[in-house]
Amino acid sequence: MSQIHFFYGTVSSAKSAELLTKAHYMESIGKRIVCLKPSDVRDGDFIRSRAGLARPCINFSDWKKALRPSIEYVFIDEVQFTDSEDLKDLVEYCQDNDISIFAYGLRTSITGDLFPSIGYLMAVATHITENKALCAKCGKRKAIYNVRLNQAGQVDNSGPIVAPGFNYEGRCYNCKNA
Numbered sequence: 001m002s003q004i005h006f007f008y009g010t011v012s013s014a015k016s017a018e019l020l021t022k023a024h025y026m027e028s029i030g031k032r033i034v035c036l037k038p039s040d041v042r043d044g045d046f047i048r049s050r051a052g053l054a055r056p057c058i059n060f061s062d063w064k065k066a067l068r069p070s071i072e073y074v075f076i077d078e079v080q081f082t083d084s085e086d087l088k089d090l091v092e093y094c095q096d097n098d099i100s101i102f103a104y105g106l107r108t109s110i111t112g113d114l115f116p117s118i119g120y121l122m123a124v125a126t127h128i129t130e131n132k133a134l135c136a137k138c139g140k141r142k143a144i145y146n147v148r149l150n151q152a153g154q155v156d157n158s159g160p161i162v163a164p165g166f167n168y169e170g171r172c173y174n175c176k177n178a
């Protein structure tokens with residue numbers, strides 16, 4: 001039976017590390033899997049975790065070619081950057097073909113708004129798990145917000161939501177503008 005497992009958390013909450021660990025485990029017990037990631041994010045055609053794990057992946061937009069009926073599990077990294085209509089098509093295809101989904105992503109953007117794809121997954125997931133992390137600034141309170149830092153290390157959430165060359169951090173409410 002097709003299940004939809006959705007994992008969300010801030011930047012640096014070990015989402016990619018969990019994806020890679022789970023994908024490795026599924027393969028080790030003989031499951032047929034596919035790993036997808038939207039192309040316009042870090043690391044090109046690899047899923048990498050900050051802990052040092054990595055594996056090749058397929059561009060999310062090619063999912064119709066990648067998901068043959070023999071596939072049992074599909075893993076999606078950075079799912080917040082998928083097109084929500086395309087994601088809906090994938091989810092319905094998986095439900096109809098008995099493929100289970102493990103999707104990992106940020107809940108909100110640097111503006112604090114829910115990503116459209118994430119709103120959809122929140123609505124349809126059979127299992128929702130929060131990857132908890134502490135605020136990268138104070139190290140005390142739970143990280144809820146994602147902030148962008150400029151070269152000087154200051155919070156700078158201006159400009160487009162996705163911009164190369166910046167660092168991102170998970171912060172608590174008290175530190176999100178600090």
Ligand SMILES: [Zn+2]
Pocket residue numbers: 135136137138139140141171172173174175
């Ligand atoms: Zn804080």
